[in-house]
Amino acid sequence: MSGLIHLLNSIGVPSSVLSEASFYVLAVLVCVFAFLVVTSRNVFHSAVYLALALIGVAGIYLYLNAEFLAVVQVLIYVGAVVTLFIFAIMLTARIHDQAIRQTNEQVLVSAVVTLALLYLLINIVENLPSRTGGPGTKTLAIGRLGELLMKDYALPFEVISLVLLAALVGAIVIGKEKRG
Amino acid sequence: MIPESHFLILSAVLFAIGVFGALTRRNAIGILMSIELILNAANINLVCFSHHLSTAQGSPEGLGQILALFVIAIAAAAAVVGLVLVLAIYRNAKTVFVDRINLMKW
Numbered sequence: 308m309s310g311l312i313h314l315l316n317s318i319g320v321p322s323s324v325l326s327e328a329s330f331y332v333l334a335v336l337v338c339v340f341a342f343l344v345v346t347s348r349n350v351f352h353s354a355v356y357l358a359l360a361l362i363g364v365a366g367i368y369l370y371l372n373a374e375f376l377a378v379v380q381v382l383i384y385v386g387a388v389v390t391l392f393i394f395a396i397m398l399t400a401r402i403h404d405q406a407i408r409q410t411n412e413q414v415l416v417s418a419v420v421t422l423a424l425l426y427l428l429i430n431i432v433e434n435l436p437s438r439t440g441g442p443g444t445k446t447l448a449i450g451r452l453g454e455l456l457m458k459d460y461a462l463p464f465e466v467i468s469l470v471l472l473a474a475l476v477g478a479i480v481i482g483k484e485k486r487g
Numbered sequence: 488m489i490p491e492s493h494f495l496i497l498s499a500v501l502f503a504i505g506v507f508g509a510l511t512r513r514n515a516i517g518i519l520m521s522i523e524l525i526l527n528a529a530n531i532n533l534v535c536f537s538h539h540l541s542t543a544q545g546s547p548e549g550l551g552q553i554l555a556l557f558v559i560a561i562a563a564a565a566a567v568v569g570l571v572l573v574l575a576i577y578r579n580a581k582t583v584f585v586d587r588i589n590l591m592k593w
Binding site for chain 1: 488489491492493494495496497499500501502503504505506507508510511512513514516517519520521523524527530531534535537538541548549552553555556557559560561562563564565566567568570571572573574575577578583586
């Protein structure tokens with residue numbers, strides 16, 4: 308992306324305007340892909356749109372100076388979780404059958420509830436108390452992040468690895484075919 | 488400079504879309520995908536506050552990013568267990584549609 312910004316800088320577009328505009332384009336794209344995830348009739352298409360939405364969220368992290376999180380997002384979500392979803396879809400649903408209804412009878416009620424929730428949330432966001440001190444400009448270095456994980460937050464880090472191990476063992480036990 | 492509230496509004500919209508999907512999808516895998524969207528909305532909030540509060544007095548450095556990392560790990564574990572449960576149900580009930588799975592209802 309920096310290459311593109313450099314290219315457009317050279318023809319006279321200031322980089323602040325450009326990066327702001329590209330943020331809004333990215334945000335709208337994320338919302339559109341997320342909407343397609345929940346409305347698409349074909350579950351396989353939903354999984355592909357989910358991958359695109361998650362890559363977009365990784366781009367949003369770049370605007371918040373969280374490069375490591377962006378990389379982790381692409382690696383774990385797009386690389387592992389979406390692949391898992393696609394495997395599960397392949398193993399279960401008849402994905403090419405367009406005649407199957409994918410939504411239940413609560414679409415209208417759900418839409419009303421969701422819009423009310425969205426209205427509430429945006430109301431809260433707009434009434435946030437203003438704070439002194441602007442956003443930080445320096446990025447949290449990856450080395451510092453690793454230091455924090457291994458020193459200050461070492462205990463939660465170990466607990467997370469236990470949770471992952473338990474999930475792994477549980478998945479094998481539940482997924483195992485019962486014989487005899 | 489992009490104001491903080493725009494990140495929060497993006498996160499709110501993403502959260503609402505995820506809730507809508509979780510409420511309306513019949514397919515259990517679709518519901519799990521919607522839950523992933525909800526968790527991502529929460530992550531955007533965490534990273535946004537971590538970024539915008541980093542100059543405030545007494546705010547712990549990088550806590551938001553570390554919490555977001557933990558959320559990603561938990562989400563991966565949840566997806567694994569959820570999908571294996573869906574596969575186990577599919578093996579027994581031959582369906583992934585949640586309105587057909589009524590074994591424990593009445």
